[in-house]
Amino acid sequence: MRTLVALLCLAFAVSTSAAPARTGPSKPAPASKPSAADPEALRWDLSPLYPSDAAWTEHKSALAKRVAEFRERHEGKLASSGKALADALVQLAELRMQHERLFAYAMMRSDGDLKAARPRELRQEAERLGVELEAATSFVRPEVLAVEGARVQAFQKEEPRLAAFDFFLADLLRWKPHTLTAREERIVAQAGELAGAAPAVHGVLTNADIPWPTVRLSTGEQIRLDPAGYQRARTAASPADREKVFRAFFGAVKTYERTLGAALDAQVKAHRFEKDVRGFRSSLESSLFGANLPPAVYHQLLADVNRSLPTLHRYLALRQRMLGLKALRYEDLYAPLVKDVDQRYTPAEGVALTLEAVAPLGAPYVDALRAALDDRWTDFLPRPGKRSGAYSMGVYAVHPYQLLNYNGQWEDVSTLAHEAGHTMHSALAAKAQPFAKYDYPTFVAEVASTLNENLLLHRVLDRTKDDATRLFLLGRHLETLRTTLFRQTMFAEFELAAHERAEKGQALSGEALSALYLDLVRKYYGHDQGICRVDAAYGVEWASVPHFFHYDFYVFQYATSLVASTSLAKTLREEATAGGTAARDRYLAMLAAGGSRYAIDLLKDAGVDMTTSAPFTAAMEEMNRVMDDMEALLARGGRTRAAR
Structure with a gap:
């Protein structure tokens, strides 16, 4: 499940002593439905997940029962046949998929109104069920690892349903030196709840105390x-x-x-x-x-x-x-x-500009994103009690959802493009992959989002002649x-x-x-x-x-993802200008691959080798080019002063 994505929303502004009137980045003609005249169109529609809290509660109770029965039904049987192994893995995937749906609804209900008690309770119940799910299924890993590799391969040949779990099984063997006994794995899974103490203390202190x-x-x-x-x-x-x-x-x-x-x-x-x-x-x-x-x-x-x-x-x-x-x-x-540039964008204008910017990714991508933004996958506007910030969350059984706090400024359009990148990554992976292989690695999670931001920036720069706006x-x-x-x-x-x-x-x-x-x-x-x-x-x-x-060792991936996306975006822009599609097709194939391969290999196939310094060197070249351009603008426009 692709969870919250932290964003750096930084506001910057523009002025030169000899600058012309500020017109801001030019606006495209609105080409999509979101409109302030229709507030419901600007809120996400959670009914495809559950029509009501009562339906959610009914599903949670049924899911909790199935979770409790999983161990009794499958423990000790995985090595007996390919059918037994497939039965367990198929049900495990189904339980996790249904819990993802359950958690997504609870989280978004809570994030939509943090003041309300019942949505917070739904989230707590979903989190607790997640711990129970991991504990109830913790025997799977050690039990499969106890089977000889040749026997697992024989199971895969005799049972077609195991094809959806080929990467899972191969990756599982890699874990063998670090996997415990079934009883020990259950204890470790239960101990996972204790790891939430530090973030809970930090959250209470900083948000309440x-x-x-x-x-x-x-x-x-x-x-x-x-x-x-x-x-x-x-x-x-x-x-x-x-x-x-x-x-x-x-x-x-x-x-x-x-x-x-x-x-x-x-x-x-x-x-x-x-x-x-x-x-x-x-x-x-x-x-x-x-x-x-x-x-x-x-x-x-x-x-x-x-x-x-x-x-x-x-x-x-x-x-x-x-x-x-x-x-x-x-x-x-x-x-x-x-x-700052004197410019505001309605939600419809922000959507239209985002769709225009991602044109190098091809018409099918643009059309799919337009449909997603039209179909109430997004909660656009801030309101009392709503969670701050922005994120995109994949829900395999339905579709991804986005939370924004759109105020109409340039950075809000950039955030929309960013989250749209995550959403399309999740949507393309879910369409192409079975549940067991759709959840993409964190190491590539920020590539699709920051690439969209890069495309947006350069699209606007390409058509902006005003020095103040370019600066x-x-x-x-x-x-x-x-x-x-x-x-x-x-x-x-x-x-x-x-x-x-x-x-x-x-x-x-x-x-x-x-x-x-x-x-x-x-x-x-x-x-x-x-x-x-x-x-x-x-x-x-x-x-x-x-x-x-x-998190543990998470933040470095913001940097590596931006390095990768900067390199990829440059290639895609140049290719689109020349009328080619090869790099675009490789990139879209990476998105559709989801979690079917390791992140390093996915990026290599897309054209970026993160085991070398070359992508970072290219990012530094772009940073220096930006400074060259800014210094040239300053020399042409005179002394630029800070916003006052």
């Missing part, structure tokens, strides 16, 4: 600096306001440094438990093994980024120049480079490259260092984690070289990053 401060900006505006308020306030035009925001926010986080350190330590211990119980050499290897990613890929990304820090430092110098600052500080990294778009793209390729990799380096410290028996107190993080952020941003000053108070920033508490 920390008394976030309120600051008054020089504009007179008062902002409560919870995580969402901080993200908005850190873009303040005034340097003094930015410093006030940073000191107030991280001062509040610092108060809970010890508690949040204990929570992260607990999460790292859960990862160490998984590593130790399954016999991996490191938590990193344990985390990457499921996707068959060699740890060398992770280390290579860190090495590529560290050798490319001069490119980041070039950007920081450009940022300092554009903001007109005598010295750049960490507080200045989110200040808008230039004034806006280029600046936004440049900041995406900074935050995704460099900042996310810095997070990945911190995560690795914390796990390695724990594996050496060293303490992970909040204070120790802050010292570790501060050293890294100062290295990345050139503190010692005088490029960007990072105050010691901001070493506690790690405690405000949810991914450290909710």
Whole structure:
């Protein structure tokens, strides 16, 4: 099941002293149904999942009964025949598919109204049933592994239904050195519920218990600096306001440094438990093994980024120049480079622009996406109680769904294109693959989304002649490259260092984690070289990053996915201009392949070899080209000042 996708929604703005009137990226003619005049058309329709909560409850009860019966029906029988093995795997796939549907409905009901109690209860019930499902089926892996490989192959020849599980069975054999007995696997599955303690503590603290401060900006505006308020306030035009925001926010986080350190330590211990119980050499290897990613890929990304820090430092110098600052500080990294374009997009206009941008992917792709956006797969608009952010969620038995909080700004159109990439990936994989092979690996999950963003950006750049608008778009793209390729990799380096410290028996107190993080952020941003000053108070920033508490070794894949999609998008744009289709067909085949192959192999087939530094080098070339273009625009348009 493809779950939440975190997005970096960064606002950038445009102005030059000699700029013409701002018209913004030109709008396409609306060509799709979503309209503010029809509010229901802008909300997702969950009835294809379940017509009511009562129907959901009835299905959950029936599914819970089938889950409880699974072990008694199949345990000890998988080695007896191909039919017995197929019976178990087919039912297992069906149970997981039905639970995906059950969980999706509960999650989206809850996300649609976080204030309502019953939707939250539905989600909790679905999560509990998921734990029960994993416990009830935990014997399958060790029991299949106990069968000799030759016998499994004989079963596959005699039982056609096992063809849908060929990749599963082959991958299972790879797990043999790290698979436990049936009883031990059940215990590990049950212990999985305990791993939720750290993210729960972090979520309660940051969303409910920390008394976030309120600051008054020089504009007179008062902002409560919870995580969402901080993200908005850190873009303040005034340097003094930015410093006030940073000191107030991280001062509040610092108060809970010890508690949040204990929570992260607990999460790292859960990862160490998984590593130790399954016999991996490191938590990193344990985390990457499921996707068959060699740890060398992770280390290579860190090495590529560290050798490319001069490119980041070039950007920081450009940022300092554009903001007109005598010295750049960490507080200045989110200040808008230039004034915003004066442009708003209705949902219909955003949809039309997205459809136009993805034209290089071919008419069938465009038509399928248009139908999806017309058919209420998307919840577009913000409303009281609705979850913030955006995501796409695949539901094999029905279709994917998207959550947006569309406000009509340029970044909202970009987010729409991003989530549409995920949605089409899930839809194409579900159409082409059986359930057992449709769920694509996380390592490729962000490729389809960021590729769509890239196509959108370059489509608008191609037809935009206004210098101010071009500077806006280029600046936004440049900041995406900074935050995704460099900042996310810095997070990945911190995560690795914390796990390695724990594996050496060293303490992970909040204070120790802050010292570790501060050293890294100062290295990345050139503190010692005088490029960007990072105050010691901001070493506690790690405690405000949810991914450290909710996932293990996840964030590096934002960087690798952007590297891959930047390379692929360039190839697709050039091919479309020349009238070719080969690269497009390879890319669409990768999407349709879902999880039928390992991620590294899927990307190689699409034309990107992530085992080499070549794709990252190409991404750095694009980043430098963007800076070249921006510097040329600045030279032509005169001094550009920050948004005020």
